[in-house]
Amino acid sequence: MNDPVNSTILLLDIEKYSERDDVEQAFLRRMLYDLTDRALLAAGIDETRRRRADRGDSVMELIDANCSVIALLRALLTEMSARLRSQNRRASASARMRLRGVVASGFVAVDPLDGWVGSDLNHACRLLDAEALREALRARPDDFALCVSDTVYQGVVRHSHTGVPAEEFRSVTVDSKNGPLDAWLHGPLPQEGPQGVYASPAAPQSAPGPASAPGFGGAPITGGVFGGTNHGIGGGTFHGNVSFGDGGRGERR
Numbered sequence: 001m002n003d004p005v006n007s008t009i010l011l012l013d014i015e016k017y018s019e020r021d022d023v024e025q026a027f028l029r030r031m032l033y034d035l036t037d038r039a040l041l042a043a044g045i046d047e048t049r050r051r052r053a054d055r056g057d058s059v060m061e062l063i064d065a066n067c068s069v070i071a072l073l074r075a076l077l078t079e080m081s082a083r084l085r086s087q088n089r090r091a092s093a094s095a096r097m098r099l100r101g102v103v104a105s106g107f108v109a110v111d112p113l114d115g116w117v118g119s120d121l122n123h124a125c126r127l128l129d130a131e132a133l134r135e136a137l138r139a140r141p142d143d144f145a146l147c148v149s150d151t152v153y154q155g156v157v158r159h160s161h162t163g164v165p166a167e168e169f170r171s172v173t174v175d176s177k178n179g180p181l182d183a184w185l186h187g188p189l190p191q192e193g194p195q196g197v198y199a200s201p202a203a204p205q206s207a208p209g210p211a212s213a214p215g216f217g218g219a220p221i222t223g224g225v226f227g228g229t230n231h232g233i234g235g236g237t238f239h240g241n242v243s244f245g246d247g248g249r250g251e252r253r
Helices: 022-042 069-090 119-128 131-139 150-155
Strands: 005-014 050-054 058-064 099-110 144-149 169-174 181-186 224-227 242-245
Touching: 005 022, 005 069, 005 119, 022 058, 022 069, 069 099, 069 144, 099 119, 099 131, 099 150, 119 144, 119 181, 131 144, 131 169, 131 181, 144 150, 150 181
Parallel strands: 099 144, 224 242
Antiparallel strands: 005 058, 005 099, 050 058, 144 181, 169 181
């Protein structure tokens, strides 16, 4: 196995790929490769500065660490998003493609069988499979959802270079086999789901209105004393301390 080399890691995955038939899958793979090549060329990254691994419904790229990560992110957020949107507008429903993407960095080794090895690559794959990223793509009308590792955010994104505005990225923490991973999601956060450790900021809560007691027809009640059996109370406002009971025994009727 070769020594690990520091690289920028790009992962792209097609949503709902397994639900398509063979002809549709073949078309989507060609579309994915074309979009990836065009985005990387727009970022100034030619084939001599990257290495590709095919994963069927996804593509993995190891990119020379000397290539600009800013240019790569800018191309993904502009060139790829625009081309994907344009192609989907002209395509039939079965040929439309939506993508999840991850940009990370770290040390990866390539073995004699062209296998890729490295914990940084494993973490990037965990981010690609994270429920937060999947839910983000499902929840938004855009055809592309992008997540970057915390290393990429701290080293590049937080400085808000031209075309990569830091304020458009939101912090998320996702579960993985190796424990929680910090990452940054481009665009609005999805609401908290049952399988993720992620959440959008809480919305401001308005002051609670008058309580509606069950069995009183929705009457606003802020106080009052009711003894015995009460019938037909369907409106009105009551002030004071509310207690329910019969003869002070505290028995609700």
